[in-house]
Amino acid sequence: MARGDAALTRTLRLLALAALPLGVVAVFFVLPVGAMLVRGLAPDGHLDPGGLVEVLGRDRTGRVLWFTLWSAALGTLLSLVLGLPVAYALFRVAVPGARVLRALTLVPFVLPTVVVGAAFRALLGEGGLLGFLGWDGTPAAIVAALVFFNISVVVRVVGGAWAGLDPRAEEAAAALGASPARVLLTVTLPALRPALASAAAVVFLFCSTAFGVVLTLGGLRYATVETEIYLLTRAFDLPAAACLSLVQVVTVVALLAVLGRLRGRAGDAVPVDRVPPRPRRARRGDVPALVVTGLVVLATALPIVGLAVASLQVRGEWTLANYRALDEPGITTALDVPVLTALRNSLQVAVDATWMALLLGLLVALVVTRRARSRPERVARGLLDGFFMLPLGVSAVVLGFGLLVTVARPPLALRDEPLLVPLVQALVALPLVVRTLVPVLAGIDDRQRQAAASLGASPARTLLVVDLPVVWRPLLAAAGFAFATSLGEFGATSFLSRPDHPTLPVVIGRLLGSPGTTGAQSNPGMAMAAAVVLAATVTAVVLVVERLRVPSVGAV
Amino acid sequence: MVEEKDPEGGLRLRGVTVAYDGVPALADASLHLPAGEVLAVLGPSGSGKSTLLRAVAGLEPLTAGSVAFDGADLAGVPPHRRGFALMFQDGQLFGHLSVGRNVAYPLRLRRTPRAATRARVGELLALVGLDGYADRAPGTLSGGERQRVALARALACAPRLLLLDEPLSALDRALRERLAGDLSGILRTAGTTALLVTHDVDEAYAVADRVALVRDGRVVQEGAVADVDAAPRDAAVARLLGYPHVVGDRAVRRTAFTLAAGAGGACTGTVLHARATSAGRRLLVDLDGVGPVDVVPLPGTPEPEPGERVEVHVDPTGTAPLGGPGR
Numbered sequence: 001m002a003r004g005d006a007a008l009t010r011t012l013r014l015l016a017l018a019a020l021p022l023g024v025v026a027v028f029f030v031l032p033v034g035a036m037l038v039r040g041l042a043p044d045g046h047l048d049p050g051g052l053v054e055v056l057g058r059d060r061t062g063r064v065l066w067f068t069l070w071s072a073a074l075g076t077l078l079s080l081v082l083g084l085p086v087a088y089a090l091f092r093v094a095v096p097g098a099r100v101l102r103a104l105t106l107v108p109f110v111l112p113t114v115v116v117g118a119a120f121r122a123l124l125g126e127g128g129l130l131g132f133l134g135w136d137g138t139p140a141a142i143v144a145a146l147v148f149f150n151i152s153v154v155v156r157v158v159g160g161a162w163a164g165l166d167p168r169a170e171e172a173a174a175a176l177g178a179s180p181a182r183v184l185l186t187v188t189l190p191a192l193r194p195a196l197a198s199a200a201a202v203v204f205l206f207c208s209t210a211f212g213v214v215l216t217l218g219g220l221r222y223a224t225v226e227t228e229i230y231l232l233t234r235a236f237d238l239p240a241a242a243c244l245s246l247v248q249v250v251t252v253v254a255l256l257a258v259l260g261r262l263r264g265r266a267g268d269a270v271p272v273d274r275v276p277p278r279p280r281r282a283r284r285g286d287v288p289a290l291v292v293t294g295l296v297v298l299a300t301a302l303p304i305v306g307l308a309v310a311s312l313q314v315r316g317e318w319t320l321a322n323y324r325a326l327d328e329p330g331i332t333t334a335l336d337v338p339v340l341t342a343l344r345n346s347l348q349v350a351v352d353a354t355w356m357a358l359l360l361g362l363l364v365a366l367v368v369t370r371r372a373r374s375r376p377e378r379v380a381r382g383l384l385d386g387f388f389m390l391p392l393g394v395s396a397v398v399l400g401f402g403l404l405v406t407v408a409r410p411p412l413a414l415r416d417e418p419l420l421v422p423l424v425q426a427l428v429a430l431p432l433v434v435r436t437l438v439p440v441l442a443g444i445d446d447r448q449r450q451a452a453a454s455l456g457a458s459p460a461r462t463l464l465v466v467d468l469p470v471v472w473r474p475l476l477a478a479a480g481f482a483f484a485t486s487l488g489e490f491g492a493t494s495f496l497s498r499p500d501h502p503t504l505p506v507v508i509g510r511l512l513g514s515p516g517t518t519g520a521q522s523n524p525g526m527a528m529a530a531a532v533v534l535a536a537t538v539t540a541v542v543l544v545v546e547r548l549r550v551p552s553v554g555a556v
Numbered sequence: 557m558v559e560e561k562d563p564e565g566g567l568r569l570r571g572v573t574v575a576y577d578g579v580p581a582l583a584d585a586s587l588h589l590p591a592g593e594v595l596a597v598l599g600p601s602g603s604g605k606s607t608l609l610r611a612v613a614g615l616e617p618l619t620a621g622s623v624a625f626d627g628a629d630l631a632g633v634p635p636h637r638r639g640f641a642l643m644f645q646d647g648q649l650f651g652h653l654s655v656g657r658n659v660a661y662p663l664r665l666r667r668t669p670r671a672a673t674r675a676r677v678g679e680l681l682a683l684v685g686l687d688g689y690a691d692r693a694p695g696t697l698s699g700g701e702r703q704r705v706a707l708a709r710a711l712a713c714a715p716r717l718l719l720l721d722e723p724l725s726a727l728d729r730a731l732r733e734r735l736a737g738d739l740s741g742i743l744r745t746a747g748t749t750a751l752l753v754t755h756d757v758d759e760a761y762a763v764a765d766r767v768a769l770v771r772d773g774r775v776v777q778e779g780a781v782a783d784v785d786a787a788p789r790d791a792a793v794a795r796l797l798g799y800p801h802v803v804g805d806r807a808v809r810r811t812a813f814t815l816a817a818g819a820g821g822a823c824t825g826t827v828l829h830a831r832a833t834s835a836g837r838r839l840l841v842d843l844d845g846v847g848p849v850d851v852v853p854l855p856g857t858p859e860p861e862p863g864e865r866v867e868v869h870v871d872p873t874g875t876a877p878l879g880g881p882g883r
Contacts, residue, residue, distance in 0.1 A: 168648045172706075174635040175613050175642035176662040177713065182636075186661070190652040281617075 018367045021360045032402025040242015055243040068224040072207035075146035079203050083154025085289040086296050091159035093286050094279040107539050109152035112488030112505045113212025115531040120145045123306035145213040150203040161195035180285050201259045211491045230397045245398045256389050311528035322525035336499050339530045346504040352422035353486035354479050361433030364388045369441040392431040396491025404495050424492050429485040436478040480545030484538045504534050566591040571621035574607050581607040583773045594750045596764035604773035605753045609719050613642050641715035645722040647706035649694040655705050656690030662713040680708040700731045718750040724759050736762035757798045769793050787880025805878050812874025814852040821867030827860045
């Protein structure tokens with residue numbers, strides 16, 4: 001009897017904790033995405049499989065799917081090949097300034113996609129530093145931008161695992177007669193396999209759902225599923241957009257399932273008190289890895305430098321006019337408000353998005369990491385874990401448009417609600433927040449909580465004494481990431497932000513979309529200047545986060 | 557014809573110094589390990605003994621000195637070309653390979669034919685008492701089994717020198733004692749030259765012919781096990797060798813104190829209390845000038861009360877004079 005009561009209490013407590021995030025995700029994620037799917041697939045209220053077949057049979061759909069597939073696969077492969085040596089050099093070898101370099105490799109990942117798109121345009125376009133390559137407007141530019149983004153994911157995920165790898169297994173192999181190359185192939189890489197697979201899956205996910213970069217660099221010619229959904233939605237071909245969304249959702253859910261399987265429970269927990277082995281001094285054998293690292297760091301810096309250069313030029317002349325124009329209202333017809341106002345909006349929105357993402361993420365992480373006492377409970381927690389990962393892969397465009405046609409309309413009519421945009425951005429950031437907190441919370445030995453409880457601590461006090469001291473750093477780091485994600489979010493925000501209250505990425509997108517030079521500045525130049533401001537803001541946030549040295553940040 | 561040992565045979569360390577960031581972890585260590593013998597390097601944790609082992613394996617660059625094997629200097633020879641094998645405290649089995657493939661790992665590196673590899677793996681697993689374990693995953697093994705697999709893997713290619721880093725320390729006492737006996741037997745059967753690093757004197761004595769004591773990065777005493785045990789150099793060495801007490805100029809084992817019948821004991825002390833131990837009843841006596849020691853009470857006489865003054869006899873077989881030669 002008492003046992004039944006206890007189980008019931010546990011279930012109720014679990015539900016109570018999960019209620020808020022579940023409700024928010026249901027209303028602001030499942031509802032709009034579902035509405036989009038229904039709208040496209042059953043326009044007249046009943047399912048129309050013929051439409052689905054028709055869309056899938058289109059030439060262009062085939063081309064888009066194929067392009068998405070190969071560009072994402074190539075981007076993933078290159079990110080892995082280039083990211084591995086960097087992960088090794090920055091996490092295993094005592095490189096001077098490794099901490100700063102690690103932080104710098106993280107910057108591209110959190111840069112807003114529009115900014116990266118703009119940066120690559122500036123770099124590869126006519127008169128750009130690498131304009132001679134002739135990559136502007138080609139798939140090469142898109143893949144390069146995808147790799148630029150995702151090397152940091154590989155470096156983070158694999159580097160974190162590599163740093164924690166006990167070097168003695170490799171030493172044992174070496175002493176048994178294995179050359180360094182053999183050690184790498186037969187001991188190190190197999191030991192890193194979970195991290196490699198996890199990184200590959202996540203990078204593929206990011207590559208195949210990339211929006212901002214592909215839209216800026218590919219235009220109409222080279223579309224991925226994500227940008228195609230955007231273009232179709234803009235053209236009000238909702239059935240086609242819904243069909244592609246469905247393809248995307250199914251793919252993403254399958255990928256997430258594979259990812260969950262690969263990660264397993266054991267791979268989730270980072271033992272809290274483990275001291276990683278000291279990086280060792282560089283040896284002659286490390287030279288190739290160090291050279292690749294140097295090249296990657298340089299290549300990573302190039303687009304950012306190109307961006308800065310472009311922002312300082314108008315018609316080939318060096319000038320600060322683009323920056324001065326940021327604060328002038330009505331300087332271009334493309335904008336309703338000055339760029340600096342948009343920056344202020346962005347910061348305000350980011351603050352709101354951050355606390356929302358943290359609140360939801362913390363609740364989810366707590367629910368997911370508490371030790372399950374029964375099989376159904378374990379299954380339920382596993383499903384919840386996967387459920388909250390969904391925003392990671394579902395098209396932000398679908399989400400944004402879906403919100404526009406559901407919660408922005410009566411009976412909810414939340415369009416003018418100032419908290420709508422931050423809430424949606426918080427949902428986009430939620431998976432990252434959860435993934436930052438879960439490994440740390442899962443790594444706390446449950447016996448510590450039991451010890452605290454046996455000493456008379458109430459559940460709330462246990463949380464305060466055991467969990468909080470361990471989790472506050474990751475929590476701050478997650479806050480930084482949520483903040484950066486929000487600052488850079490473009491896909492969903494571009495649908496939802498009101499014209500009189502745009503965020504900075506939206507403004508940049510608009511400036512890039514209306515090229516023209518009026519007076520002292522130029523619209524693209526202003527976009528570059530705004531992008532530099534945005535990049536600087538985000539970088540500052542990331543550098544602060546990096547100072548917290550959370551081991552698993554970015555380990556999705 | 558009398559077989560003469562090559563004076564330069566086996567492992568020789570001359571003035572080996574290893575420093576981390578300028579702080580020496582091992583200073584001016586010189587050792588000689590003749591071929592076919594087992595040398596235990598004994599020292600407390602942080603004494604530099606593991607550094608010594610890693611230097612021999614080629615895993616730590618030397619700041620000064622030289623490591624030579626069979627007369628050939630090993631400077632510049634990377635670990636995988638030294639023909640040694642290294643076995644760690646926790647085995648360091650490769651988790652993604654089965655037990656059989658772990659043992660076969662060094663054989664495969666040398667491109668041994670498949671049939672020969674299989675036969676050798678079976679032979680090695682039998683040697684370490686793990687017949688039929690070839691298909692098991694390392695994760696399913698107990699600590700002792702894992703160490704046995706690690707030993708089989710290390711022996712697979714008949715290394716010129718086997719390096720053992722606290723091979724038994726992670727195991728529980730009973731298992732440790734049994735495995736120490738097995739290890740000693742296996743090394744002797746194979747005639748393996750081995751360097752063992754440990755902080756446990758029982759492990760060292762059970763396996764090794766010679767012992768070198770390391771403290772604060774320096775080799776403080778070296779010699780045959782019996783010689784070193786019979787004459788520890790100083791009180792600190794004596795403590796490492798299992799003599800926790802010093803009475804006068806002699807090191808005394810924990811078990812060497814018995815209650816003297818009447819007067820005539822070597823020393824005097826005050827009874828603190830009596831207690832039961834796994835070896836029988838013991839009196840804790842605060843020995844004058846020595847401190848609290850366990851004393852075996854006299855059988856068949858009433859036990860002295862706490863606070864009583866007693867005379868204590870020291871069994872000479874449980875003592876050793878301090879001041880033995882350094883090496």
